Amino acid sequence: MRATxxxxxxxxxWYLREATGETKWDDYLExxxxxxxxxxxxxxxxxxxxxxxxxxxxxxxx
Amino acid sequence: xxxxxxxxxxPSKMTPQAIAIWGGIAVVGAVCWTVLALHRGEDVSxxxxxxxxxxxxxxxxxxxxxxxxxxxxxxDNTRATPAERLGNGFDYEVTDRRVLFGHxxxxxxxxxxxxxxxxxxxxxxxPGTIWIIVGVIFAGAVQDSVVLFFSMRRNGKSLGQMVRxxxxxxxxIAALIAVFAIMIIILAVLALVVVNALAESPWGVFSIxxxxxxxxxxxxxxxxxxxxxxxxxxxxxxxxxxxAIVGGxxxxxxxxxxxxxxxxxxxxxxxxxxxFVASIxxxxxxxxxxxxxxxxxxxxxxxxxxxxxxxxAPVLENQAVTDFGLDGDGPVFAGKIFPFVFITIACGALSGxxxxxxxxTTPKMVAKESHVRMIxxxxxxxxxxxxxxxxxxxxxxxxxxxxxxxxxxxSTGGTPQAAAEFITTLGFTISPADLTxxxxxxxxxxxxxxxxxxxxxxxxxxxxxxxAFGGGLAAFWxxxxxxxxxxxxxxxxxxxxxxxxxMLQDTIGNLWPRYADIxxxxxxxxxxxxxxxxxxYMLYVGVTDPLGGINQLFPLFGISNQLxxxxxxxxxxxxxxxxxxxxxxxxxxxxxxxxxxxxMTASWQKVFSxxxxxxxxEQRSAYKAAVDEGELLxxxxxxxxxxxxxxxxxxxxxxxxxxxxLTLIVVLSAIPVWVRAVRSGGLPTTEAPxxxxxxxxxxxxxxxxxxxxxxxxxxxxxxxxxxxxxxR
Numbered sequence: 001m002r003a004t005x006x007x008x009x010x011x012x013x014w015y016l017r018e019a020t021g022e023t024k025w026d027d028y029l030e031x032x033x034x035x036x037x038x039x040x041x042x043x044x045x046x047x048x049x050x051x052x053x054x055x056x057x058x059x060x061x062x
Numbered sequence: 063x064x065x066x067x068x069x070x071x072x073p074s075k076m077t078p079q080a081i082a083i084w085g086g087i088a089v090v091g092a093v094c095w096t097v098l099a100l101h102r103g104e105d106v107s108x109x110x111x112x113x114x115x116x117x118x119x120x121x122x123x124x125x126x127x128x129x130x131x132x133x134x135x136x137x138d139n140t141r142a143t144p145a146e147r148l149g150n151g152f153d154y155e156v157t158d159r160r161v162l163f164g165h166x167x168x169x170x171x172x173x174x175x176x177x178x179x180x181x182x183x184x185x186x187x188x189p190g191t192i193w194i195i196v197g198v199i200f201a202g203a204v205q206d207s208v209v210l211f212f213s214m215r216r217n218g219k220s221l222g223q224m225v226r227x228x229x230x231x232x233x234x235i236a237a238l239i240a241v242f243a244i245m246i247i248i249l250a251v252l253a254l255v256v257v258n259a260l261a262e263s264p265w266g267v268f269s270i271x272x273x274x275x276x277x278x279x280x281x282x283x284x285x286x287x288x289x290x291x292x293x294x295x296x297x298x299x300x301x302x303x304x305x306a307i308v309g310g311x312x313x314x315x316x317x318x319x320x321x322x323x324x325x326x327x328x329x330x331x332x333x334x335x336x337x338f339v340a341s342i343x344x345x346x347x348x349x350x351x352x353x354x355x356x357x358x359x360x361x362x363x364x365x366x367x368x369x370x371x372x373x374x375a376p377v378l379e380n381q382a383v384t385d386f387g388l389d390g391d392g393p394v395f396a397g398k399i400f401p402f403v404f405i406t407i408a409c410g411a412l413s414g415x416x417x418x419x420x421x422x423t424t425p426k427m428v429a430k431e432s433h434v435r436m437i438x439x440x441x442x443x444x445x446x447x448x449x450x451x452x453x454x455x456x457x458x459x460x461x462x463x464x465x466x467x468x469x470x471x472x473s474t475g476g477t478p479q480a481a482a483e484f485i486t487t488l489g490f491t492i493s494p495a496d497l498t499x500x501x502x503x504x505x506x507x508x509x510x511x512x513x514x515x516x517x518x519x520x521x522x523x524x525x526x527x528x529x530a531f532g533g534g535l536a537a538f539w540x541x542x543x544x545x546x547x548x549x550x551x552x553x554x555x556x557x558x559x560x561x562x563x564x565m566l567q568d569t570i571g572n573l574w575p576r577y578a579d580i581x582x583x584x585x586x587x588x589x590x591x592x593x594x595x596x597x598x599y600m601l602y603v604g605v606t607d608p609l610g611g612i613n614q615l616f617p618l619f620g621i622s623n624q625l626x627x628x629x630x631x632x633x634x635x636x637x638x639x640x641x642x643x644x645x646x647x648x649x650x651x652x653x654x655x656x657x658x659x660x661x662m663t664a665s666w667q668k669v670f671s672x673x674x675x676x677x678x679x680e681q682r683s684a685y686k687a688a689v690d691e692g693e694l695l696x697x698x699x700x701x702x703x704x705x706x707x708x709x710x711x712x713x714x715x716x717x718x719x720x721x722x723x724l725t726l727i728v729v730l731s732a733i734p735v736w737v738r739a740v741r742s743g744g745l746p747t748t749e750a751p752x753x754x755x756x757x758x759x760x761x762x763x764x765x766x767x768x769x770x771x772x773x774x775x776x777x778x779x780x781x782x783x784x785x786x787x788x789x790r
Contacts, residue, residue: 062252062623
């Protein structure tokens, strides 16, 4: 019972982190490690993402 | 099991257990539909509608969507998707199928599936129920998944681009103009829904106004305090939002109540100013954080509503089919079931606007081709479920009250006494005291002629939640529901204005290249101003229309959305034929034919009908003739209003004719392509060539044991590769 609840909790947390894009930062760090590059700061990285959103608006339907 | 066979995902034979389960679901569905078809004049539980919908969706998803994906479209998991081939960490990015399902659903579902069914409830619950369920299965979800598939095979090209490249330049230009014009109408009608919900409601205005500082706070938090921590800031935002709703209840007792009781005209000006400012502010400040809030509210309320409906199990007060549907003389909007139920309910059954999203960001994020089925088809089924819930919410409230809320002010007179008399002429009874009591129960000044669908839906949701969860919180739930709708309409207005601005800059940029520079302020500001002015004007037309804006504009909104669907389905048919799939062309062909029949009939009636309640131009001449005679025609009370009606019906009629004409141009320009494609058994298309896929991922919502094993095997082999120093 406890184990199931824990698993469900972890699943929801994983889903929310993925859906809100929080994990993009983790993915970026991973990519940098793989390629042996020094990552930029989180602030700079998130600004870069915001810049991208600025120029690629997504429509929301009715 | 080898990777190559699990990659293929060919449909397998059903096990006996599966046959038993699906047989059971089919029986449940058949029983629900039979009950709905046979019960007359008795208490019908809303759960019959709910379960008829759910079992139909399950069967359609399991069988028809699978057939479409594997047989008709031929999804191929050995083929790399654009996300895999072009992945750049931004727009092209391999995304988990369940996460992308959430993103796609949040992008397609808004106020549309909530408003249309509420208005269509004037025809009874049955026409709406049948169209929402049958329509989504054979038209809406088909359109969404087929457009998603074809766009994915073309690296995520937009609908307009595909029409130009696959059908021709003339069709492409017509489609581009149609998309832009239709977007303006949709924004105006959505904004009109917000204005009607907030007018004379200090509680509503207070809580919606507070969403602006809340969103700004979230934006600055994410920019400067703790960049990237979306979940924690959204949690804070949701708490603040709930406090704003609770706080709104006390506004009336303070001096602020008077100040926040705003007329529709003032709200219109406020919304236009807001729309312009929001569209030129950087997205991180307002749009992005509000989008997080509205998405969470959207998913939360839908889940809550589903649970609430099952617990409350309300009885439908609405008739199965009303005389308004048969005679076409309903007060909410004029017109008979055919064709008007099919255009009043667009979102939830078939929505052309989705084609813009299915050919926008989503196709660039699909991990495996097989995911088109659950994201395109499954996402639309979910929206249809929202529409069914809205239809139920509108059908469980007292029908006298329903018509008092939804009839234009010109008919109800605006006072409880006059409204009660008007309701009697419709064949329902509600006393003036009951009308006042209903408004008091949710702490609003009045519910009479609160058209637009949002107040009706909020009242229905509030009574379902009160029934299900108890607690005497009717007023809180009402404003909670209003907030939830207004929040994502405002997000849609922001985002739509911005998309419209980019389209305009891009188009003018073809003639004057500098104008296309999105960072050049004079261009971006002026393009924003043009877009806001366009929808702002239509909004103003709707708000001040003496005949009732929703009554006049909603048919235009529905028809334009369905005409966009006709353009999208025309593209689908063209591509099926160009790919040599004549055998399966009926899959998008039947919905296209049906959509053209209903929308062209509706367009014809709106333009040429000799009934002034339906035909815009007949309405114009009726009022023009009266003005020439120096007479007043109700509901106009002075000559200015008479002139206003004449102007408005001319504008609406011209737009209506223009939309139909643009769609016909696209369809007619596609016919020669169809003929050539059929004659030569197919034509070259702009499909990207096959490149092998290296991603292994389950196909459906839940992974099968074999798929899990294949994923594990794949991950192990990746680790081995990494361990031995090689990278793929």
